[in-house]
Structures are given as C-alpha cells and as structure tokens.
Amino acid sequence: MITNGHWLPSQTNNLTINYQIQFTRKMVRNLFDILRYGLDVGEKLGADYIEARLDDLQLRTLVKENQKIKETNLNRRRGIGIVAYFKGVPGYSYTANLNRNAVKACVENAFGIAKASADIASIKLDFNRREKTTKVHDLKLTVNKHPKDFELDYKLDILDRVEQASLKDVDWIKSTRALYGEFYGNKYFMNTDGDEISWEPLVVDLRISVTATGTGDTLVRGVNSKGGSKGLELFEKKDSTPEYLGEKAHERADEQREAKASPAGNFRALIDNQLGGVLAHESFGHCTEADFIITNSSALKGRLKEQIGTELVNIYDVGTPSKKHNGFWLPYDDEGTKTTKTQLVKKGILTGYLHNRASSKMFKQKPTGNARAINYRFNPIPRMKNTYFGPGDLTEEEAIEQLKEGIYAIQTSGGQVDPSEGTFLFKAVRGYWIENGEIKYPIKDVTIKGDLLSFLKSVENATKDLEISSGYFGGCGKGGQFPLPVGLGAPKLLLSEATFGGE
Amino acid sequence: MKFDTLKDNLLSLADTGLKYAKNQGAEQAEIFVSSQHSSDIQNQQGMVDAKDGSNDGVGVRVAIGKKLGFAAMSGLTKEAVKHAVSEALSVVKSVKEENVDFESFVGKSPIAKDGILDDKIVALTTEEIVSETNKLFLDAKNFDEKIISASGQTQASYGGYAIVNSEGMSGASLYTYLVYVTFVTAAQEQKRKSSFEFSVTRTMPDELNLGKDCAEKAVKLLDSKPLSFTGPLPTVWNQNVMSGYWQMSFANSINGRQVVEKNSYFMDKLGDKVGIDGLTITDDGQLPEGLNTNCIDYEGVPRRTTSVIEKGVLRSFLYDSYYGRLGKAESTGNANRGQDYESTPGISQTTIVIQPGNKKFDDIIAGIDKGIYVMDNVMGMGHSNLISGDFSVVANSAYLIEKGEIVHPLDSITIAGNLYKSFKSILEIGSDSKLLPAVKTPTIAFDGFTVVG
Incomplete structure (x- = not known):
C-alpha cells in the first residue's frame, strides 16, 4: 500500500517541511480511491471503457x-488524466486538481469530447477486455543511491566535478556547459477492466560539452554523457565518473581542433553505438509505431515478413533492459499493459510493430x-521503449x-526524419577518415543522410559491444509530447555504403 | 478557470504566493502563474484523437542575496503555489554559489497593449471544433485518389499568465488563438510526397481552403524530376520556408545573451551595413494580430517594437532584463519562458516582421532565367551552424524555374549557403506578407546559394 513516506520531497528546511507533510497527507491519502471515483463517474455517463x-x-x-550556475530548477508535475472510450473513440482530459469535483469535471470533458468525435471516426479503436487483470503496487528498481535521498549540494558537486575535469589549463577552450538531470516519482493506473498498477520511474543523467576554437575561426565541440534508470552510484563506475566523462570530452574537443572537414559523397562507413542507437530509434523505430502504420504514414506499412535488411540486422524494443545497460526502465505502459521484449527485425525480416491495445x-x-x-496532460500513444540493434x-x-x-561517424547532435518517406538526415559530432583499415585523421561536420531501406540493406557487419543508453536531456518527441525518456542502442555497425554531406 | 475572470484570478493567486514567499524569508520573489485551456481534435486518416483540458501551473523564482532558486508545480491552487514557493526556497538555501550578475527581478513599469482577443474562440463548442476538423480532413482526403494519408487537426486555445514580484511588478496578459493543421501524403508507384499547410490566428480566420491547397501541393510534387545540376542558382523561398529561415537567422545572432557571451555573428556589427538597402526588420511585440504579442513579457517588462535592421543597417539586439544589464542596454521586452511555468525566463523573438517590398510573387518568378522555387518544410534548417551561419538543407518540395516560369517539381535537392551573409545577396523582397507564428514575411529571392540535385 501507499505510505505517506514516499511522498515527502527531500527537504533541507525545517520551516517548510511541516507544510509539505500536511499537504501530501491531505491530498494523497487515497489516490486509488480518487481514480476509482473517476471510473465510476465515467461508467455512469455511459462510457464503454475508462x-x-x-x-x-x-x-x-x-x-x-563557464563555471557559473545557470539553472537550479525543480519541477513537479502532478495530475490526473482520464481516457473515456465511446464507440471506439477515445476522449482525453486532465486536471492538476486532485479533488472530486475536478476529477468529475475531467471525466465529463473526456467523455463529452469522445462522444462528439465518435461520428467522424471511420477507424474504431476497440479492444478486448483483459482476460487476466493486474494488481501491482509500488513496483520500483532497487538502487543504492536514489536521487531523492540525496541533497542538492551532492548533485551540484557532481556537476562541478565534470566541468572541472573538462577544463584543464589550456587557452583554447571557449566555453563549457555541464548538465545534471534527474526524473523520478510515482505513477498510478486504474481502468474499468480491473487493472490497478503503481510504479516508480527513475532516470539520472550527466552531460558535458566543451566548445573550442579550431583551425581558422571555426568552433568545434567535444561532448560526453552518461544516463539511465540508475541511482547516483552510476557516477561511481570507472567509465562514468564525472572526472572520466569530463576528461574524455576535453580530449575529444582537442582532437576536433585539428580535424579536417568530412568529405562528401558515398563511402563505406562505420557508425558508433550512439549514432547507431539514434538511427534504430529515429529512422527505423518510428516507422514501426502502429499509429503510423494504421494511418498510412510509415514507409514500413505492408512490409511484415518482408526482407528489409541484411541477415545481420536484428532490432528489438524492450521495456525492462538488462541491468548491465543504461536503458530506461518501463515495466508497464500507460494503458496498464506489461511491457515485452519485441523483436521487430529478425535476420533482416520485419517481424512486428509497436502496439497499443487497440x-x-x-x-x-x-x-x-x-x-x-509523457505526463498527465497527454493521452497514451504508440511510442518506443528501448530500441536497439542486436550485436x-x-x-x-x-x-x-x-x-x-571510408568514414567512421561517431555520436550525434541530432537530426530529422520523415517516417512516411523513410528519409533521414543526422549530424555526427565527430568522426575519423579510415584508410587501409587504419584511422588516418579526425574529421568534423559529418552529416549522414539516406533512406531507411537502403540503410538496413547496407549493414555488412556489427561489433559485439552493444550499448544502450537513455537520459533526462533530450528524448523522443511525437504528437507534441517531448521529451519522453526512451532508451536506444546499438553495437558499432559496418555499412557497405552511406551518403555523407559536407560543405 | 473562466476566461472573463482569468486575469483577476491569476493575479490574486500570484499575490498569495508573493505574501507567502516574503513570510517564509525570501528577500526577493517572483510568482509566475499560467493557465492555458485547449481543445485539440485530430482526424488522421479516420483515426480520431480528441483532447480537452487546461494546463495550469506556477513557477517561482526566489532570491536571497545573489543566490537564486526556481521551482514549479502543476495546478493553480493555493497549495500548489505554496509548494512551489517552499521548494524554491529550499533550493536557494542549499545553493552555495552566488549568481554574481543578478541584481533584482524587474521593477514596476507602465504596461503595453495585449494582442487581439476573440471571444468567439473561447465560445467554440466541442461539436464545432469536431466539425471543422473533419471538413479539413475530408477536403484533403477527397481531393485526389493519389492521397494515401491525410490529417486534419484543430486546436482552439485561450488563456493567460500573471506575474507578481517583490519589486512592485504586477501584471497579466491574455490570449486566444486557433490553429488548423493539415498534412497529406500522396503516392504514385514507389514515389511518396508529403505536404502540409497550417493557419494560426488570434481571431477566427476567414474562409480557408487548407485541406484542398495542401492536397494539391502534394499531388503536384509526384511529377518531380531530377535537377541534374550542381552550382550556384537564384532561389525563391515562399513565406512558409522563410519563416524558419528568419527564425534560424535571428535565433542566435541578435539574441542578447549570445551577444554578451560572444557567440553572435553580429555581436560587433551594431551600426554596420549587414543587408541590402531594402531590408528593414523589426521585432514586434505589439503587432495586434501577432501570436507573441502581450502587454508584458514573461518577466513583466512591457512588450515593444524594436528596430532590428533598418535599410540594411543593424540597429539593435534583443534583451531581457538580466542580459540587458550585462550588455549595457535595456530590456527590449523579449523575455519568454520556453516551457511556460516550468521554465525560467530566457530571450526569444516575438514576431519578426520583414517590411514587404513591392514586387508581386509572379513578377519575382518572371525575373528569373534559371532558378529554384522552395516551398514547405526543408530538412536540416534546425541544424544550421548558428555561430558561422552556414546551412545545408534538403528541400523535398521544390520547383524548377526557367525563363521566368515555374516549370516542374524537383526530386529532393540540397541547398547550402550562409544565413548571415545572405542578407546582402537578397535579389527581391515580395509584397505578399504572411503572418506565421513567430514571423511575418513576404516571399524572398536570394542569389548565390549552392544547389545540388
């Protein structure tokens, strides 16, 4: 059962803590009761499912x-979201007010907008009632150092260390930017099928970016990050300490100072774990989201069981990735469905899509x-969990x-995709020119572009070092819901050909 | 919260927060409260997504000496406001480091004008919004049998925000707006082409044909042919693509923070000629129909009209109060909050207004012997190098211009150039100004970009 203890935000100040307790006790005691009340109101109105x-x-x-604190922000997002179905159409409404009147109005809104929309929907989103319902309370990851148990100064110290390590005594650093983010809390779910679920998401993230002056007047960057559904002990691991992350970012920036511009054209290519992960998510994953399939908006529509990549291509989407990776832990989705490990591509053959219940x-x-x-203000839509290429x-x-x-393209600062056409464009942060099977020199301004199917058919081989990461900064954006935490990953992928843009 | 009493309710709640903050030991405090009601309906190829609700919350900044803290909480109850105050104070009390450049939150000043409000948007019923959405969808879907996917989306929104602080500032701003978006994919054999159209207005718009226009564009693009050319060509950019172009051009270069931190290309060019004589640009926070027009900005400074470029000469940067002080200028009323109550203020444009020229669109095209017409979205504009201004975009919706006429659509082409240097290589400024969410611009023709296709 829920205890009030979970709800106490960490406090350093005796003046305010009394107020917090009163607040949380008063509002939070019977959360499932409030949700159940909402379900009852909706059923009385005539909703088919809520x-x-x-x-x-x-x-x-x-x-x-630049060694100055810019932001120390704390956001609390608390509220209730209601989905009411009427004739196969979901209506959604939400409120940050947890009292009965507000919840009643919210259910009425959700039902009203579903009813008004029912006539224009030619695709009905029906689904079968659960054969077996789930009752799970307070599901959480076991971590050693949960961020809620640590004071602000502990986290500011981590931030300070990563920035200091990235600096060193050099004259070529123009600026540094260090970021720390954490996200945790409680999620409660209930429906008229009888599911009753509560669990605690968790993400921590540490990032460092060093901007340096390169040859001529150009500016170059070295970046590093580490994040995932972990406690703060993540930053005590050898390859994840603030010192290690900062020093690596420094080295990368230094190397980029002398880098040559990336050549443009078609080359053989190696893409690193991070860029490969982003391609798994952006260029491929979105095209398997069922709503894009249903509405003819995906380049992968109608291609199930088709060979879409080489035999070396295996792609998965998993809810609870292995602890050895830094993925995002997602035991249940926001319709109360237990997450699975879904194989989307098996030896190059498209084997599945990513679904909601309907x-x-x-x-x-x-x-x-x-x-x-992403939060109570949005309705659940098909999104990825942890999407990755198999090793x-x-x-x-x-x-x-x-x-x-060819080109060894490493890390990414982002890109753009069009899931309906399957086209994409991504910027790598850095890279190397490879000749005679050896690294020749560093390159910069590496842009990779192409289309999904050519990309998957060019995968020639892969390394064994699968890496999955997730984080607080950035994330997935869809339907106005940004940034949703997702995990993404890949080994290093060897491509027979890829198109690179340059100047 | 009801719209007609929203201002008073927001101000009263913010006052409660300020009193509580002072009571709890804040030397300075700023309470920002915001409420935005939206009804969103989307019909995508027959699948309907319907949402209705109010995004309410509070963001609190407190200062003790030069130490600052910020906390936000969803909801507009007294409890939520007090919670945010308490959390902000707990942050400030555990921060060791001072923000040495911080002086104070903004003081009291006269308030400017809000943009136009339209009660008709507030009064729209769910049924009306549903029916408008469906018309948009059907117009697009039924235009041609080559349309394989169509979507119509409507968002009717109204709301406001209030800011009250310990330095005497107290004000609130209201808005209404209506958004229509349509997105279409057309297919022929293996080829797929997408197109989108939208309208965002503070008042109910006149009759629109977005669905049909959007579908027509997508279907036409199916006849695209390769350009088979590499080299410099004149390019004509319509208002939709120019909107993104101007936003990227000014996101960094005239942002006062970037000027202070020496990341702006224009930082040492005040008073210099940076564009052609015909180029006059303002940042207009007082344009009555502008989407970002408010009586106060997001920290309480009155919005205003700022001359950015006058007859090609760079006149001003955009500031909030913090960076205005550091840049030895005054705030230009450009403080915004990216994520509303969940963000602290930062600097951004209101509406960038390009003074129109006197050439009609057809006359601009008529003057070009060989060139490219770019419309709709281009990929990669958001990844331009904002320090140097170099950009390289993929245009999926472009046409070939030959001998003064638009000849045929083109397969994807790449266009590369430099945002900042391009101000001097403008060939024509059209007379066809269009208001978009953050820009009001006519069609623009540039010389000298490298086109690869």
Missing part, C-alpha cells in the same frame, strides 16, 4: 556554464506495451580493418 492515471513526477535540472487487436499481434504518455561478433579493431576505406 482508464485513469495519476502521475506525480519530480524533475530536477542543474546547469552550469492496434494489437487490429493487427492480431501480441500486445507489446508501447502506449505511452554482432567483431571487435572495434576488426570493424575498422574490415571498413578498409
């Missing part, structure tokens, strides 16, 4: 730039638990050797 969610999420953002019925596929909402068996050295001649 679900009620309550999110209470805490987000902390710390930003330090689309899994429509496609006669097993539920995958991909209905997600191969090469080492990095072997991959570079097999590349022979």
Whole structure:
C-alpha cells in the first residue's frame, strides 16, 4: 500500500517541511480511491471503457556554464488524466486538481469530447477486455543511491566535478556547459477492466560539452554523457565518473581542433553505438509505431515478413533492459499493459510493430506495451521503449580493418526524419577518415543522410559491444509530447555504403 | 478557470504566493502563474484523437542575496503555489554559489497593449471544433485518389499568465488563438510526397481552403524530376520556408545573451551595413494580430517594437532584463519562458516582421532565367551552424524555374549557403506578407546559394 513516506520531497528546511507533510497527507491519502471515483463517474455517463492515471513526477535540472550556475530548477508535475472510450473513440482530459469535483469535471470533458468525435471516426479503436487483470503496487528498481535521498549540494558537486575535469589549463577552450538531470516519482493506473498498477520511474543523467576554437575561426565541440534508470552510484563506475566523462570530452574537443572537414559523397562507413542507437530509434523505430502504420504514414506499412535488411540486422524494443545497460526502465505502459521484449527485425525480416491495445487487436499481434504518455496532460500513444540493434561478433579493431576505406561517424547532435518517406538526415559530432583499415585523421561536420531501406540493406557487419543508453536531456518527441525518456542502442555497425554531406 | 475572470484570478493567486514567499524569508520573489485551456481534435486518416483540458501551473523564482532558486508545480491552487514557493526556497538555501550578475527581478513599469482577443474562440463548442476538423480532413482526403494519408487537426486555445514580484511588478496578459493543421501524403508507384499547410490566428480566420491547397501541393510534387545540376542558382523561398529561415537567422545572432557571451555573428556589427538597402526588420511585440504579442513579457517588462535592421543597417539586439544589464542596454521586452511555468525566463523573438517590398510573387518568378522555387518544410534548417551561419538543407518540395516560369517539381535537392551573409545577396523582397507564428514575411529571392540535385 501507499505510505505517506514516499511522498515527502527531500527537504533541507525545517520551516517548510511541516507544510509539505500536511499537504501530501491531505491530498494523497487515497489516490486509488480518487481514480476509482473517476471510473465510476465515467461508467455512469455511459462510457464503454475508462482508464485513469495519476502521475506525480519530480524533475530536477542543474546547469552550469563557464563555471557559473545557470539553472537550479525543480519541477513537479502532478495530475490526473482520464481516457473515456465511446464507440471506439477515445476522449482525453486532465486536471492538476486532485479533488472530486475536478476529477468529475475531467471525466465529463473526456467523455463529452469522445462522444462528439465518435461520428467522424471511420477507424474504431476497440479492444478486448483483459482476460487476466493486474494488481501491482509500488513496483520500483532497487538502487543504492536514489536521487531523492540525496541533497542538492551532492548533485551540484557532481556537476562541478565534470566541468572541472573538462577544463584543464589550456587557452583554447571557449566555453563549457555541464548538465545534471534527474526524473523520478510515482505513477498510478486504474481502468474499468480491473487493472490497478503503481510504479516508480527513475532516470539520472550527466552531460558535458566543451566548445573550442579550431583551425581558422571555426568552433568545434567535444561532448560526453552518461544516463539511465540508475541511482547516483552510476557516477561511481570507472567509465562514468564525472572526472572520466569530463576528461574524455576535453580530449575529444582537442582532437576536433585539428580535424579536417568530412568529405562528401558515398563511402563505406562505420557508425558508433550512439549514432547507431539514434538511427534504430529515429529512422527505423518510428516507422514501426502502429499509429503510423494504421494511418498510412510509415514507409514500413505492408512490409511484415518482408526482407528489409541484411541477415545481420536484428532490432528489438524492450521495456525492462538488462541491468548491465543504461536503458530506461518501463515495466508497464500507460494503458496498464506489461511491457515485452519485441523483436521487430529478425535476420533482416520485419517481424512486428509497436502496439497499443487497440492496434494489437487490429493487427492480431501480441500486445507489446508501447502506449505511452509523457505526463498527465497527454493521452497514451504508440511510442518506443528501448530500441536497439542486436550485436554482432567483431571487435572495434576488426570493424575498422574490415571498413578498409571510408568514414567512421561517431555520436550525434541530432537530426530529422520523415517516417512516411523513410528519409533521414543526422549530424555526427565527430568522426575519423579510415584508410587501409587504419584511422588516418579526425574529421568534423559529418552529416549522414539516406533512406531507411537502403540503410538496413547496407549493414555488412556489427561489433559485439552493444550499448544502450537513455537520459533526462533530450528524448523522443511525437504528437507534441517531448521529451519522453526512451532508451536506444546499438553495437558499432559496418555499412557497405552511406551518403555523407559536407560543405 | 473562466476566461472573463482569468486575469483577476491569476493575479490574486500570484499575490498569495508573493505574501507567502516574503513570510517564509525570501528577500526577493517572483510568482509566475499560467493557465492555458485547449481543445485539440485530430482526424488522421479516420483515426480520431480528441483532447480537452487546461494546463495550469506556477513557477517561482526566489532570491536571497545573489543566490537564486526556481521551482514549479502543476495546478493553480493555493497549495500548489505554496509548494512551489517552499521548494524554491529550499533550493536557494542549499545553493552555495552566488549568481554574481543578478541584481533584482524587474521593477514596476507602465504596461503595453495585449494582442487581439476573440471571444468567439473561447465560445467554440466541442461539436464545432469536431466539425471543422473533419471538413479539413475530408477536403484533403477527397481531393485526389493519389492521397494515401491525410490529417486534419484543430486546436482552439485561450488563456493567460500573471506575474507578481517583490519589486512592485504586477501584471497579466491574455490570449486566444486557433490553429488548423493539415498534412497529406500522396503516392504514385514507389514515389511518396508529403505536404502540409497550417493557419494560426488570434481571431477566427476567414474562409480557408487548407485541406484542398495542401492536397494539391502534394499531388503536384509526384511529377518531380531530377535537377541534374550542381552550382550556384537564384532561389525563391515562399513565406512558409522563410519563416524558419528568419527564425534560424535571428535565433542566435541578435539574441542578447549570445551577444554578451560572444557567440553572435553580429555581436560587433551594431551600426554596420549587414543587408541590402531594402531590408528593414523589426521585432514586434505589439503587432495586434501577432501570436507573441502581450502587454508584458514573461518577466513583466512591457512588450515593444524594436528596430532590428533598418535599410540594411543593424540597429539593435534583443534583451531581457538580466542580459540587458550585462550588455549595457535595456530590456527590449523579449523575455519568454520556453516551457511556460516550468521554465525560467530566457530571450526569444516575438514576431519578426520583414517590411514587404513591392514586387508581386509572379513578377519575382518572371525575373528569373534559371532558378529554384522552395516551398514547405526543408530538412536540416534546425541544424544550421548558428555561430558561422552556414546551412545545408534538403528541400523535398521544390520547383524548377526557367525563363521566368515555374516549370516542374524537383526530386529532393540540397541547398547550402550562409544565413548571415545572405542578407546582402537578397535579389527581391515580395509584397505578399504572411503572418506565421513567430514571423511575418513576404516571399524572398536570394542569389548565390549552392544547389545540388
């Protein structure tokens, strides 16, 4: 059962703590009762099915730039969201007010807008009632150092250390930016099928960016980050300490200072774990989201069981990734469906899509638990969980050797995709020119562009070092819901050909 | 909260927060409260998404000496406001480091004008919004059998925000707006082309044909042919693509923070000639129909009209109070909050207004022997190098111009150039100004960009 203890935000100040306790006790005692009340109101109105969610999420953002604190922000997002179905159409409404009157008005709104929309919907989003319902309370990850148990100064110290490590005594650094983010809280879910679920999401994230002056007047960057559903002990691991992350960012910026511009044209290529992960998510993953399939908005519509990539391509979407990775932990989606490990591509063959309850019925596929909402103000829509390319068996050295001649593109600062056409464009942060199977020199301004199917058909080999990461900064954007925490990952992927843009 | 009493309710709640903050030991405090009601309906290829609700919340900044803290909380109850105050204070009390450049929150000053409000938007019923959305969808879907996917979306929104602070500032701003968006994909054999159209207005718009216009554009693009050319060409950009172009051009270069931190290309060019004689640009926070027009900005400074470029000469940067002080200028009323009550103020444009020229669109095209007409969205504009201004975009919706006429659509082409230097290579400024969410611009023709296709 819920205890009041969970709800106490960490406090350093005796003056305010009394107020907090009174507040939380008064508002929070019977959360499932409030949700149940909402369900009852909706059933009386005549809704076919209703679900009620309550999110209470805490987000902390710390930003330090050029050794000065820029932001120490704390956001609490607490509210209730109601989905009411009428004749296969979901209506959504939400409120940050947790009293009965507000919840009643919210259910009436959700039902009213569903009813008004029912006539114009030619696609009905029906689904079968659950054969077996779930009752799970207070599901959470076991971590050693949960951020809620640590004071602000502990986190400011981490931020300070990562920035200091990135600086060193050099004259070529123009600016530094260090970011710390944490996200945790409680999510409650209930529906008229009888599911009753509560669980605690958690993400911590540390990032550092060093901007330096390169040759001529150009500016170059070195970046590093580490994040995932972990406690603060993440930053005590050898390759994740603030000192290690900062020093690496420094080295990368230094190397980029002398980098040559990336050549433009078609080359053999090696893409690193991070860029590969972003391509798994952006260029491929979105095209498997069932709503894009249903509305003819995906380049992968009608291609199930088709060979869309080489035999080396295996792509998965998983809810609860292994602890050895830094993925995002998502045991249940926002329709109360238990998340699965979904294989989307098996040896190059498209084997599945990512579903909510309605689309899994429509496609006669097993539920995958991909209905997600970023917070109480949004309805759940098909989104990814942790999407990644499966590993191969090469080492990095072997991959570079097999590349022979071409571009090794590393990390990414973002990009753009069009899921309906399957086209994409991504910027790598840095890279190397490879000749005779050896690294020749660093390159900058690396842009990779192409289309999904050519990309998957160009995968020639992969390394064995699968990396999955997630974080607080950035994330996935869709339907106005940004940034949703997702995990993404890949080994290093060897491509027979990729198109690079340059100047 | 009801719209007609929203201002008073927001101000009264903010006052409660300020009293509480002072009572709890804040030396300075700023309470920002905001409420935005939206009804959103989307019909995407027959699948309907319907949402209705109010995004309410409070963001509190407190200062003790030069130490600052910020906390936000969803909801507009006294409890939510007090919670945010308490959390902000707990932050400030555990921060060791001072923000040495901080002086104070903004003081009392006269208030400017709000933009136009339209009660008809507030009064729209769910049924009316549903019916408008469906018309938009059907107009697009039924235009041609090559349309494989169409979407119509409507958002009717109204709301406001209030700011009250310990330095005597107290004010509130209201808005109404209506958004229509349509997105269409057309297909022929293996080829797919997408197109979108939208309208965002503070008042109910006149008769629109967005669905049909959007579908027509997508279907026409199916006849695209390769350009088979690499080199410099004149390019004509319509208002939709120019909107993104101007936003990227000014996001960094005239942002007072970037000027102070020496990341702006224009930082040492005040008074210099940066564009052609015909280029006159303002940042207009007082344009009555502008989407970002308010009586006060997001920290309480009155919005105003700022001359940015006058006859090609750079006149001013955009500031909030913090960076205005550091830049030895005054705030130009450009404080915004990216995520509303969940953000602290930062600097951004209100509405960038390009003074129109006197050439009609057809006359601009008529004057070009060989060139490119770019419309709709271009990929990669958001990844331009804002320090140097270099950009390289992929245009999926472009046409070839030959001998003064638009000849045929083109397969994807790449266009590369420099945002800042391009101000001097403008060939024509059209007379066809269009208001978009953050820009009011006519069609613009540039010389000298590199086109690859």
